[in-house]
Amino acid sequence: MELEKHPYNKNFSWSVPNGPYSYLNSGQVESFSKDGFIILHKVFDADFMKKIISIIDPFEAQITENLKEFNEGKFFISRSEEITFTTHLVTQSKELKKFSKDKVFSSLCLDLIGKDVRLYWDQAVYKKGGTKDEFPWHQDNGYTFLEPQSYLTCWLALTDTDETNGCPWVVPKIHRQGTLKHKITDLGYEIPLDSSQAIPIHLSAGSMAVFSSLTPHRTGPNITSQVRKAYILQYAPDGAVRKINDSVTELASEENRQFLIVEKGKSIN
Numbered sequence: 001m002e003l004e005k006h007p008y009n010k011n012f013s014w015s016v017p018n019g020p021y022s023y024l025n026s027g028q029v030e031s032f033s034k035d036g037f038i039i040l041h042k043v044f045d046a047d048f049m050k051k052i053i054s055i056i057d058p059f060e061a062q063i064t065e066n067l068k069e070f071n072e073g074k075f076f077i078s079r080s081e082e083i084t085f086t087t088h089l090v091t092q093s094k095e096l097k098k099f100s101k102d103k104v105f106s107s108l109c110l111d112l113i114g115k116d117v118r119l120y121w122d123q124a125v126y127k128k129g130g131t132k133d134e135f136p137w138h139q140d141n142g143y144t145f146l147e148p149q150s151y152l153t154c155w156l157a158l159t160d161t162d163e164t165n166g167c168p169w170v171v172p173k174i175h176r177q178g179t180l181k182h183k184i185t186d187l188g189y190e191i192p193l194d195s196s197q198a199i200p201i202h203l204s205a206g207s208m209a210v211f212s213s214l215t216p217h218r219t220g221p222n223i224t225s226q227v228r229k230a231y232i233l234q235y236a237p238d239g240a241v242r243k244i245n246d247s248v249t250e251l252a253s254e255e256n257r258q259f260l261i262v263e264k265g266k267s268i269n
Ligand SMILES: O=C(O)CCC(=O)C(=O)O
Pocket: 125, 127, 135, 140, 166, 217, 218, 219, 230, 232
């Protein structure tokens, strides 16, 4: 199924590094290349995730307070009592900065991106109990257009997640078309997509969905009474640029939050 493309998406072709791979096996890389995602179970232990949560919670609580200053607690895609996005945590916590450079992430970057890679973005996303709305189908590159279009999203579950509390869903194979046209809705950017092939991804705390910035994904409602907590870390090739308009680009290399984690094929700690 060919979908309407983003206007900046021209001459896109999908590829992954040839290997040898340091963390994944070639079957996992093949799956990632074919379907646009892989699931890594129990990468970190649940107690360590509790520690990460204890670091993130105070920053998220502050974001929730800040949102309450806005009309109905809503600003862009954040809603104080439903879904919050706490961004650039690596600039606020030395522990999270260190965590973003963990060997798991640098090895994944070497396997799936290449030899020189930067952290591009980090954010905690908390989906609160009783949230009825979904977070709509989108590609991460649909929000801010990066060139090269393909970078890596690590959606790390801090708490267990399934369809009852807003786990991620993906549609396989569409990443190969590059960035698609999104429309703006009240809940966020959205790709009008036939989601009959969509797959829900159940994750225990410490497990991770690893997908491309071009993989359409959404998260569902949270009908439980608990907060679903995720920490999302995204990595892009060194030299990636944010496209501002047809003729203006900006290098994604703000040193305080877009630092190198892999250089010349070696992890940086
Ligand atoms: O974690 C969520 O509920 C949605 C977050 C998401 O899809 C994203 O940040 O791209």
